[in-house]
Amino acid sequence: MTGYYTAAQIRAAEEATGDLLSGGVLMVRAANAVAGTVLARLRRRGAGVYGRRVLLVVGAGNNGGDALFAGATLVRRGVRVEALLLDPDRAHRAGLSAFRRVGGRVTDGVPQTLDVAVDAVVGLGGRGPLRPQAAAVFDVIAQTGATVVAVDLPSGIDPDTGVVHQPSVRADVSVTFGAPRLAHLLAGPQCGEVVVADIGIDLPESSVDSPSNTEVAQWWPLPGPHDDKYSQGVVGIVAGSATYPGAAVLSTAAAVAATSGMTRYIGPAAEQVLAVCPEVVTAAGVGAAGRVQAWAIGPGIGTGDQAHELLADVLAADLPTLIDADGLTVLARDPGLLAGRAAPTLLTPHAGEFARLAGADPTPDRLTAVRALAERMNATVLLKGRITLVADPDGRVSGNDAGSSWAATAGAGDVLTGIAGALLSAGLPARAAGVAAARVHGLAAARASGGAPIGASALRAAVAPALRELSDLRE
Numbered sequence: 001m002t003g004y005y006t007a008a009q010i011r012a013a014e015e016a017t018g019d020l021l022s023g024g025v026l027m028v029r030a031a032n033a034v035a036g037t038v039l040a041r042l043r044r045r046g047a048g049v050y051g052r053r054v055l056l057v058v059g060a061g062n063n064g065g066d067a068l069f070a071g072a073t074l075v076r077r078g079v080r081v082e083a084l085l086l087d088p089d090r091a092h093r094a095g096l097s098a099f100r101r102v103g104g105r106v107t108d109g110v111p112q113t114l115d116v117a118v119d120a121v122v123g124l125g126g127r128g129p130l131r132p133q134a135a136a137v138f139d140v141i142a143q144t145g146a147t148v149v150a151v152d153l154p155s156g157i158d159p160d161t162g163v164v165h166q167p168s169v170r171a172d173v174s175v176t177f178g179a180p181r182l183a184h185l186l187a188g189p190q191c192g193e194v195v196v197a198d199i200g201i202d203l204p205e206s207s208v209d210s211p212s213n214t215e216v217a218q219w220w221p222l223p224g225p226h227d228d229k230y231s232q233g234v235v236g237i238v239a240g241s242a243t244y245p246g247a248a249v250l251s252t253a254a255a256v257a258a259t260s261g262m263t264r265y266i267g268p269a270a271e272q273v274l275a276v277c278p279e280v281v282t283a284a285g286v287g288a289a290g291r292v293q294a295w296a297i298g299p300g301i302g303t304g305d306q307a308h309e310l311l312a313d314v315l316a317a318d319l320p321t322l323i324d325a326d327g328l329t330v331l332a333r334d335p336g337l338l339a340g341r342a343a344p345t346l347l348t349p350h351a352g353e354f355a356r357l358a359g360a361d362p363t364p365d366r367l368t369a370v371r372a373l374a375e376r377m378n379a380t381v382l383l384k385g386r387i388t389l390v391a392d393p394d395g396r397v398s399g400n401d402a403g404s405s406w407a408a409t410a411g412a413g414d415v416l417t418g419i420a421g422a423l424l425s426a427g428l429p430a431r432a433a434g435v436a437a438a439r440v441h442g443l444a445a446a447r448a449s450g451g452a453p454i455g456a457s458a459l460r461a462a463v464a465p466a467l468r469e470l471s472d473l474r475e
């Protein structure tokens with residue numbers, strides 16, 4: 001499990017070491033990590049590091065100090081390093097003298113040919129967008145095709161909310177210290193590869209995390225010698241309508257693919273569902289479904305009285321329940337439907353459905369928004385998007401970066417519903433079910449795509465190959 005931290009938590013941990021940050025041992029370790037990453041990226045761009053060109057873009061604080069000490073190390077390795085000081089009078093003193101002492105040069109402009117640019121404008125102290133002077137420098141850097149290495153995190157991104165201000169730096173790699181910051185999850189695509197350097201600080205357990213693929217693989221229910229169809233979970237899917245039979249097919253077929261448990265289907269699209277998945281057991285209504293261990297309701301069911309009745313019936317069963325799509329629209333009109341529930345509830349809104357439930361858009365601060373809604377609804381809330389956030393009512397959050405955006409296609413949410421519903425029926429807690437489903441969904445999208453646009457059917461078909469890849473990681 002990777003934990004993500006606020007700037008205040010990181011600063012507290014750093015203070016607890018008793019190190020004098022400015023030029024102290026922590027900064028030396030941080031600078032060594034930055035130098036190591038720059039050298040690795042130089043090698044990746046071609047043979048050797050001697051004579052290659054690196055520009056440090058240095059701001060007013062310790063973030064700039066890290067870069068200047070790193071620059072000194074790089075100069076000693078034969079790299080041609082220049083430092084562009086955005087605020088020369090406030091540049092980190094000890095760092096600047098170390099850099100100058102070994103022959104590092106200060107410059108006013110961006111060299112025409114450049115291998116690596118180091119973004120050391122701001123780190124944990126950053127607030128708001130990149131200021132105009134720095135923005136102009138990075139515009140020129142973009143034209144050189146240089147690899148951008150961010151110190152700590154790309155400047156112009158809020159460390160705690162991950163809000164990507166405009167303008168801001170987009171990095172190929174971010175080198176951070178001790179542990180990742182919240183921004184590395186919340187603004188993952190802007191940070192590029194995240195390298196976490198051990199600098200010897202201790203952090204408490206974080207309330208925001210993301211599981212590794214190996215952890216997701218360990219959680220995933222796979223049949224053992226004593227399992228049968230019931231022991232692995234029976235999920236009841238309530239989805240689809242005469243207008244939207246596809247939602248029923250996609251969510252049910254995804255549930256079938258996700259686990260070896262049993263999938264039941266309730267709704268008017270039984271014929272279409274059975275044509276694709278003959279193993280699905282259909283029933284006339286929620287009450288007639290027989291044994292079910294979790295419900296997943298909502299995709300394509302409509303938002304009228306009949307949908308309301310279906311949702312009320314499902315929730316009254318007080319089994320683990322996932323509510324998606326139209327089910328969420330119905331719930332937004334009548335939140336009292338959740339009253340008195342003891343079983344876990346997992347709500348899976350996209351931004352629009354979220355706004356209906358919460359009364360406001362989840363952006364820009366998605367983490368705060370998803371936590372607040374989970375607390376208010378007393379339910380686990382999975383906010384969809386490239387970065388999926390799954391919040392429990394107690395404020396703990398698990399996140400997943402899909403790694404690509406190929407899943408941004410109609411019907412992809414129905415597939416997620418099926419996968420997460422199957423996991424709930426197998427007994428996974430709501431937050432784990434949500435984040436594990438999002439992980440496999442993202443892996444399946446990348447696999448199905450291979451670089452070309454995909455539809456939700458292709459995504460669903462790639463669930464099995466994605467799971468095969470994951471199950472190879474089980475110990």
Ligand SMILES: NC(=O)C1=CN([C@@H]2O[C@H](COP(=O)(O)OP(=O)(O)OC[C@H]3O[C@@H](n4cnc5c(N)ncnc54)[C@H](OP(=O)(O)O)[C@@H]3O)[C@@H](O)[C@H]2O)[C@@H](O)CC1
Nearest residue numbers: 014027030061062063122123124125126127128129131152
């Ligand atoms: N803690 C740790 O464990 C370790 C921390 N270390 C390092 O220290 C870094 C934190 O350093 P820090 O506290 O000096 O703040 P930092 O980010 O350099 O900002 C400084 C100044 O920038 C300014 N500024 C603000 N916003 C701006 C903007 N948008 N655009 C332009 N300028 C802006 C603002 O000054 P202002 O101009 O507003 O007066 C602010 O005071 C951390 O990220 C890591 O790299 C490692 O060395 C070792 C381990």
Ligand SMILES: Nc1ncnc2c1ncn2[C@@H]1O[C@H](COP(=O)(O)OP(=O)(O)O)[C@@H](O)[C@H]1O
Nearest residue numbers: 350384385386402405407408410411412413414
């Ligand atoms: N930009 C994106 N990158 C990666 N995944 C995305 C992106 N946008 C949406 N997704 C994922 O695709 C699915 C879309 O769900 P949803 O919006 O409910 O679509 P639909 O209602 O058409 O099925 C969700 O799992 C969501 O997390």
Ligand SMILES: [K+]
Nearest residue numbers: 119122151153
């Ligand atoms: K930075």
